[in-house]
Amino acid sequence: MLYICLNKKIIMSTEPKSIKKINLDELEVCWNDMHIGLHKIKTLRDECPCATCKGETVLLKTYVPATKFDLPGKYEIKNISVVGSYAMQILWNDGHDTGIYSWSYLQSLCECTNCDKIKSRN
Numbered sequence: 237m238l239y240i241c242l243n244k245k246i247i248m249s250t251e252p253k254s255i256k257k258i259n260l261d262e263l264e265v266c267w268n269d270m271h272i273g274l275h276k277i278k279t280l281r282d283e284c285p286c287a288t289c290k291g292e293t294v295l296l297k298t299y300v301p302a303t304k305f306d307l308p309g310k311y312e313i314k315n316i317s318v319v320g321s322y323a324m325q326i327l328w329n330d331g332h333d334t335g336i337y338s339w340s341y342l343q344s345l346c347e348c349t350n351c352d353k354i355k356s357r358n
């Protein structure tokens with residue numbers, strides 16, 4: 237089971253205290269402001285912020301109907317590493333590892349029940 241404890245003593249900004257894969261489909265992120273975030277792993281991959289993924293998405297929307305081949309393991313997390321104090325990098329089972337998820341980006345993707353309520357109000 238994947239579990240990362242960042243173990244920060246000085247709290248400068250909203251950062252995760254821990255990142256945990258709670259089952260095959262979901263990642264739980266405990267933030268230092270007491271927020272318990274929930275992320276569907278599929279959403280994280282679909283919203284991968286790297287240039288390749290975001291670039292292809294734009295192209296697909298503009299020119300091609302969604303006929304893209306998925307490699308096996310596309311929606312499986314192999315490893316997560318923390319980048320500096322501002323982001324995390326996900327290594328996927330299909331070998332993709334260029335997505336850097338900043339904490340603020342991660343928060344904007346949060347799918348916990350509280351955040352879902354806030355989003356549906358807008």
Ligand SMILES: [Zn+2]
Pocket residue numbers: 271272273274346347348349350351352
């Ligand atoms: Zn949330």
Ligand SMILES: [Zn+2]
Pocket residue numbers: 284285286287288289290332334335
């Ligand atoms: Zn990507």
